[in-house]
Amino acid sequence: MTQVTMEEVWKDINLASLHPHRQLNIDHEPVLSNQTPNKSIFQDFLNKPLNQEPPPSSSSTHHGSLLAPPATVISLNTHFIDTHFDESAMFGCFGKKRGQDSDDSRGDRRHNRMTKNRESAARSRARKQERAYINELELEIVHLKKENARLKRQEEQLKMAEATQHQTKKILQRSWTSPF
Amino acid sequence: MSLSPRDPLVLARVVGDVVDPFMRLISLRVNYGQRQVTNGLDLRTSQVLNKPTVEIGGDDLRNFYTLVMVDPDVPSPSNPHLREYLHWLVTDIPATTGTAFGNELVHYENPCPTSGIHRVALVLFWQLGRQTVYAPEWRQRFNTREFAENYNLGLPVAAVFFNCQRENGCGGRRT
Numbered sequence: 302m303t304q305v306t307m308e309e310v311w312k313d314i315n316l317a318s319l320h321p322h323r324q325l326n327i328d329h330e331p332v333l334s335n336q337t338p339n340k341s342i343f344q345d346f347l348n349k350p351l352n353q354e355p356p357p358s359s360s361s362t363h364h365g366s367l368l369a370p371p372a373t374v375i376s377l378n379t380h381f382i383d384t385h386f387d388e389s390a391m392f393g394c395f396g397k398k399r400g401q402d403s404d405d406s407r408g409d410r411r412h413n414r415m416t417k418n419r420e421s422a423a424r425s426r427a428r429k430q431e432r433a434y435i436n437e438l439e440l441e442i443v444h445l446k447k448e449n450a451r452l453k454r455q456e457e458q459l460k461m462a463e464a465t466q467h468q469t470k471k472i473l474q475r476s477w478t479s480p481f
Numbered sequence: 482m483s484l485s486p487r488d489p490l491v492l493a494r495v496v497g498d499v500v501d502p503f504m505r506l507i508s509l510r511v512n513y514g515q516r517q518v519t520n521g522l523d524l525r526t527s528q529v530l531n532k533p534t535v536e537i538g539g540d541d542l543r544n545f546y547t548l549v550m551v552d553p554d555v556p557s558p559s560n561p562h563l564r565e566y567l568h569w570l571v572t573d574i575p576a577t578t579g580t581a582f583g584n585e586l587v588h589y590e591n592p593c594p595t596s597g598i599h600r601v602a603l604v605l606f607w608q609l610g611r612q613t614v615y616a617p618e619w620r621q622r623f624n625t626r627e628f629a630e631n632y633n634l635g636l637p638v639a640a641v642f643f644n645c646q647r648e649n650g651c652g653g654r655r656t
Contacts, residue, residue: 417559424558428598428644431489431521 489520495602495642498553499565499625507546507576508538509605509639518603522643529601529645532569532580532589537605537639539576545608547572547634548580551625552592552645554599567623568592568601572614586616592645602642606634 483504490496496503511518513533518524537546550569554561568590574583592601606629608614614632617623629635 421559424598427492427494428521430487431492434487434489434492435519435521 490640490642493521493600493642495553495600495640498600499551499602500604500629500637500640501626503636503638503640505640506638507605507607508536509603509641510536511603511641512536518641518643520642524643524645525648526591526593526645527648530591535571535574535580535603537574537576537579542575542577544576545572545611546574546576546583546638547606547608547614547632548574548583549604549606549625549628550589550601551604551623552594552599552601554594554597555621557594557596558599559597563621565623565625567617567620569603570616572608573611584612586614587620590620594645594647598644598646600642601645602640604637605639607638609633 484491484496484502488496491502511533512535513524513528513531516522516524516528518533535548537548539546548569548571549567551565551567553565555563555566567587569585570587571580571583571585574580592599604625614634617628629637
């Protein structure tokens with residue numbers, strides 16, 4: 302839900318910077334300059350999550366894309382969220398300066414965040430894969446050990462059987478010349 | 482035996498980021514306390530405070546080995562611009578013994594990552610002779626490959642790695 306609003310908001314701002322007279326589809330008063338839209342929207346946006354529980358991952362990611370340094374983290378750690386908001390508040394003060402930064406750098410930052418997240422995800426998957434491989438090997442070890450033990454026992458038994466057979470053969474007996 | 486493409490060392494890119502593909506020739510057992518380090522084992526900083534016991538294989542005591550312990554993910558895995566950090570360097574380890582019998586050129590510094598989950602690799606090399614390996618000047622920006630080349634160590638004969646992170650979670654992302 303927040304996600305959709307966010308996207309719309311940014312689209313509107315991009316357009317607003319080009320067409321100052323254009324009406325924005327948000328609840329705020331119509332903005333005229335480049336600078337104020339960023340500020341008011343930032344602050345509104347900043348105020349929003351403070352009322353909620355730790356934000357869901359989608360909104361965190363978007364949050365991060367707006368406020369590139371310092372970066373966001375998908376974290377339910379409330380302590381971390383507090384510090385994050387402190388820094389965002391600071392950032393809000395510099396909103397004027399940042400607002401004048403090109404709008405495509407915002408896109409760039411978002412893009413960077415995305416690539417970094419992807420890399421991190423790839424590393425996590427790699428770690429998961431390693432564990433899976435080791436688990437497979439361990440299972441195989443257990444299986445092979447069992448089979449080894451079984452085969453050894455079998456071998457023992459066969460040897461024993463052969464040995465006893467051998468012993469009986471040493472005793473000579475009449476087999477068919479007489480019934481006793 | 483050469484490394485399979487699904488070997489954890491390959492999957493974790495330890496082969497690639499730290500060393501070149503090699504063949505395991507000597508057994509390498511690393512133990513932090515009771516825990517034996519298998520590739521990809523997850524450890525926290527509190528579990529790696531003290532140096533591990535390391536035992537190596539081989540059969541001839543006249544062969545000497547060098548053990549290098551590096552962290553290629555400094556300061557953070559997403560931005561490892563200080564790759565690698567040398568945590569420990571022990572040389573002249575006779576075959577069948579362990580690091581206790583070697584020469585600790587760079588004393589053990591416990592891994593203490595502040596950001597992200599770091600791979601920490603222990604790599605074993607065969608030395609051409611005793612006292613042929615010397616310590617570098619710094620721990621930072623260590624390059625295992627270059628180090629091996631400088632001292633004619635060739636390709637590794639064994640390696641193992643583990644994942645290490647902060648005590649209370651991986652410390653989040655820092656740019």
